[in-house]
Amino acid sequence: MKVNVVDYSLDWEKSFDQEAKKIRKSARHQENLVSILHIGSTSVPALKAKPIIDMMLIVEDIAVLDQERDVFETLGYEYMGEYGLPGRRYMRKGGDERTHQIHAYQYDNSNEILRHVVFRDYLIQHEKTAREYEKLKTQLASLYPDDIEDYNKGKNDFVKKIEKRALMEYWKKKEENRRKRKRRGTIFKMLLGLLMFFMFFGFPFLPTRHSYYGWVEVAEKILWKIHINSWPM
Known part of the structure; x- marks a missing residue:
């Protein structure tokens, strides 16, 4: 061939x-x-x-x-x-x-x-x-x-080297992404806790006329924005 x-x-x-x-x-x-x-x-x-x-x-x-x-x-x-x-x-x-x-x-x-x-x-x-x-x-x-056989043999070592490098990079990225998701989840829970606290006890820097349901709406909007902006594209 x-x-x-x-x-x-x-x-x-x-x-x-x-x-x-x-x-x-x-x-x-x-x-x-x-x-x-x-x-x-x-x-x-x-x-x-x-x-x-x-x-x-x-x-x-x-x-x-x-x-x-x-x-x-x-x-x-x-x-x-x-x-x-x-x-x-x-x-x-x-x-x-x-x-x-x-x-x-x-x-x-x-x-x-x-x-x-x-x-x-x-x-x-x-x-x-x-x-x-x-x-x-x-x-x-x-x-x-x-001679396709000698051609393939000639590139075999290079291919194996790159396969190893590619697989190692793949698993490293998988682990990095797992850690990032974990960090985002922790930050998300902390912010949710803070928002729930302020919903019940009030923000000292915002007007008191906001009702409970108004706080819920504010919290939902803020959390959704954080969720969208932090998610990997």
Whole structure:
């Protein structure tokens, strides 16, 4: 198989959308499809890549997907089974002129699903790393223009390094967000307590003509504004 790394194309996203629609429309067990994601280098804007659309298919039951092998073959895919990765179903389309490849996982195979997603997102969020990856792929394509296996081996260490970095960043952000939510909750409860106190005992700096229900209305408006302004966008 030829190895050809080319400039990013807006057509890649369109190609993914079109193929995803075909799969959803053709599937006999629609309820088994959980999600279809665009992954790999063609999913990263402005990144040079081989013009092959990588898709991740997440299903409820991988055994049910196996029953639809003929559906994917009708769409032009070779159904390759696990193809070296337990729990995965790999499919490719286009032969030596490959255009698409599918990596299918059951919804609870979270390790494999997550590593693909965080790798994609890390490259999108870290341009310097994306450019390093692009440079490596371009060099490897020049060294191995007719050998996809050596090309993939050549970038394997870099991919594993970035996957590790991306996963660590993902979990750190999860913990940071948890702490932020906890702090917001504590502040929210403190403010609610203060407002309840002033509702019953009065604000020394506001007119006394406010009724109990007036205080309730004031408290609700203030708390809602705090809630909206502090919530992550």
